[in-house]
Amino acid sequence: MEKICFGIDVGGTTVKMGMFSEEAKLLESWEIPTRKEDEGNHILEDICSEIEEKLVEKQINRSDLLGVGIGIPGPVTKDGTVLNCVNLGWGIFNVEEKLSQMLGGIKVKAGNDANVAALGENWQGGGQGFEDLVLITLGTGVGGGVVIGDKIITGSNGAAGEIGHMPVVYDADAEECGCGKRGCLETVGSATGIVREAKKLLASSDMDSSLRDIDGFTCKDIFDAAKEGDEAALIVVDKLTEYLGIAAAHIAAVTNPQVIVIGGGVSKAGRFLLDKIEEKFMEKAFKACQNAKFALATLGNDAGMYGAAALILC
Amino acid sequence: MEKICFGIDVGGTTVKMGMFSEEAKLLESWEIPTRKEDEGNHILEDICSEIEEKLVEKQINRSDLLGVGIGIPGPVTKDGTVLNCVNLGWGIFNVEEKLSQMLGGIKVKAGNDANVAALGENWQGGGQGFEDLVLITLGTGVGGGVVIGDKIITGSNGAAGEIGHMPVVYDADAEECGCGKRGCLETVGSATGIVREAKKLLASSDMDSSLRDIDGFTCKDIFDAAKEGDEAALIVVDKLTEYLGIAAAHIAAVTNPQVIVIGGGVSKAGRFLLDKIEEKFMEKAFKACQNAKFALATLGNDAGMYGAAALILC
Numbered sequence A, B: 001m002e003k004i005c006f007g008i009d010v011g012g013t014t015v016k017m018g019m020f021s022e023e024a025k026l027l028e029s030w031e032i033p034t035r036k037e038d039e040g041n042h043i044l045e046d047i048c049s050e051i052e053e054k055l056v057e058k059q060i061n062r063s064d065l066l067g068v069g070i071g072i073p074g075p076v077t078k079d080g081t082v083l084n085c086v087n088l089g090w091g092i093f094n095v096e097e098k099l100s101q102m103l104g105g106i107k108v109k110a111g112n113d114a115n116v117a118a119l120g121e122n123w124q125g126g127g128q129g130f131e132d133l134v135l136i137t138l139g140t141g142v143g144g145g146v147v148i149g150d151k152i153i154t155g156s157n158g159a160a161g162e163i164g165h166m167p168v169v170y171d172a173d174a175e176e177c178g179c180g181k182r183g184c185l186e187t188v189g190s191a192t193g194i195v196r197e198a199k200k201l202l203a204s205s206d207m208d209s210s211l212r213d214i215d216g217f218t219c220k221d222i223f224d225a226a227k228e229g230d231e232a233a234l235i236v237v238d239k240l241t242e243y244l245g246i247a248a249a250h251i252a253a254v255t256n257p258q259v260i261v262i263g264g265g266v267s268k269a270g271r272f273l274l275d276k277i278e279e280k281f282m283e284k285a286f287k288a289c290q291n292a293k294f295a296l297a298t299l300g301n302d303a304g305m306y307g308a309a310a311l312i313l314c
Helices: A042-057 A095-102 A113-124 A185-189 A191-203 A219-227 A231-255 A265-269 A271-284 A300-313 B042-057 B095-102 B113-124 B185-189 B191-203 B219-227 B231-255 B265-269 B271-284 B300-313
Strands: A004-010 A014-021 A026-033 A065-072 A081-085 A090-094 A108-112 A133-138 A142-148 A259-263 A293-296 B004-010 B014-021 B026-033 B065-072 B081-085 B090-094 B108-112 B133-138 B142-148 B259-263 B293-296
Touching: A004 A042, A004 A113, A004 A300, A014 A042, A014 A300, A026 A042, A026 A300, A042 A065, A042 A095, A065 A095, A065 A113, A065 A300, A090 A095, A095 A108, A108 A113, A108 A300, A113 A133, A113 A142, A113 A259, A113 A300, A133 A231, A133 A265, A142 A185, A142 A231, A185 A191, A185 A231, A191 A219, A191 A231, A191 A265, A219 A231, A219 A265, A219 A271, A231 A259, A231 A271, A231 B231, A259 A271, A265 A271, A271 A293, B004 B042, B004 B113, B004 B300, B014 B042, B014 B300, B026 B042, B026 B300, B042 B065, B042 B095, B065 B095, B065 B113, B065 B300, B090 B095, B095 B108, B108 B113, B108 B300, B113 B133, B113 B142, B113 B259, B113 B300, B133 B231, B133 B265, B142 B185, B142 B231, B185 B191, B185 B231, B191 B219, B191 B231, B191 B265, B219 B231, B219 B265, B219 B271, B231 B259, B231 B271, B259 B271, B265 B271, B271 B293
Parallel strands: A004 A065, A065 A108, A133 A259, A259 A293, B004 B065, B065 B108, B133 B259, B259 B293
Antiparallel strands: A004 A014, A014 A026, A081 A090, A133 A142, B004 B014, B014 B026, B081 B090, B133 B142
16 A cells, blocks of 8 residues: 655645645645634644545545644754644644544644745745745735755744745835734735735826726836836836845855745746746845845645645655 | 874964863964965975974873864865865875874864864854754854754765855855855855945945944944844844745754854854754744754864864764
8 A cells, every 4th residue: 555645735815735645646625614613623623524525535544644744834953843823713732642542643844835835845846856945925015935955944033934024115104014014025926915015105206108008017027127127017027026035145145045936826926936036136235145046836735735745755 | 001093173374382181171273374485385394394293392102192183264175085175285185194193093084164164163152962963153154063963963075064165145246255145144144245235225225324433343243232222233134034044944953953053253143043943044044943042152263272182083
């Protein structure tokens, strides 16, 4: 009988479940809703039920289950302790020990979802083949993860790879971040931040721009306009990529990765975005750190599931 | 017979040699000049002679020599390859293999000198007891090293921990760094940079300052004046620590260390400097990364020698 493992990505709305072969192949994946009621007490119960059912359905012996990897949307320390995951209603407890106990002693490894996604991209995504990698995800927020020697860097408080909170904007009118600080990369690098910057630019100038014709334009509209040569959109993208280039240069000076993988919804702008970040990076980064390549994430929303499986299989 | 190892720190002027017991005690240390002539070809020869002589003098069997750790003032990759160490006149070669061969097969481990110094501070210095540490050295230049899980982070090109080249200054008149870029931390955080900033401030204002009475004032003079409440000196120290706080916040967002150790000549300003950096750090750093403590380096110029021994003993 082939041995298998589960890679699980717990999100605020859905839990993504993946069953992987020992040879690192995704055999099957599905989603269940994240039941956040009762302080998120049912989330692990639901995960266990799904695992048990799948084992029965596929007639897999428990001895052939190598383990369960799980990504959590909050800080997780090296020993698997979740430190207040507000998205799930969770307090402080060791999720590895608890889930393992609930599964009758099966090996469980946990990590922060963004860190685990970085491991996924390292394992089978845009950073495959590179052991030293940093993932920057540009989505509703900005997140990330650091992988060194094919292992996640967790940090002393489970807070390594918090790329979104690098203080890159110094301007007196730097925007306030959700974290309470001003000038975090997230304030200018997230989809929300990019749209806000575009609105600010259009409101403070009378530049012609195709964006003025789009009610409630999105981040995608901005990139589409920039690709068409829209001057205002290009200014916004230039500013965004300047900050991303600076952040990447800081990251490179600290860990000197082989590759910086850009993911998240904003990364759908593709090579156009990547080339501009790389150009700014080369202007800012120390010569000996300029060897870092830039790549697009390829696993999309599955990166966490893959990375969670990698916690067990790698 | 007690087993021993050597920890060696190769500098541009002198080579610091340390003999350590297996129990991590420095038994003896001495210096030899760094002979840079003939493309630095005599440096390893001289080191070998010193080791061989010391073994004879102390009647130590070769079988009791655990190994030799060596710090090099240039990039060193994970496999021990030196990538052009201009300070020594060296090209590209594997220093671990070469020195090991010259010593008849003794184990040799090499690292960049600043990274090795970080390991030294982690092992027996200001970061003792903390497995996740970053060292920032403020001297003629600004250097550093990253230690995670008691191991040096080398980086994909031997260039991790290049803290001095984090691009923190955005001003249009940001100074050019020795590396060719503008606005590196080194341009404002090195002793040279601090003095230059003070001179710029005094030249561009008519502020009263005790520094105006000191011909060719030094970095120490600036800190002494600041401690006495000199307004101009305080502005300089405030700006310096603002940039150091920002750099530390970036570092914390990437690797979330337990402790950030400040070393180098400038750190002789002591708690006065440390408290100001920490204050700025707390203003800039992401909440979950604010657990980082600040500590002064304690090993001084011996940090590299200690760290080199740690490459063998830890």
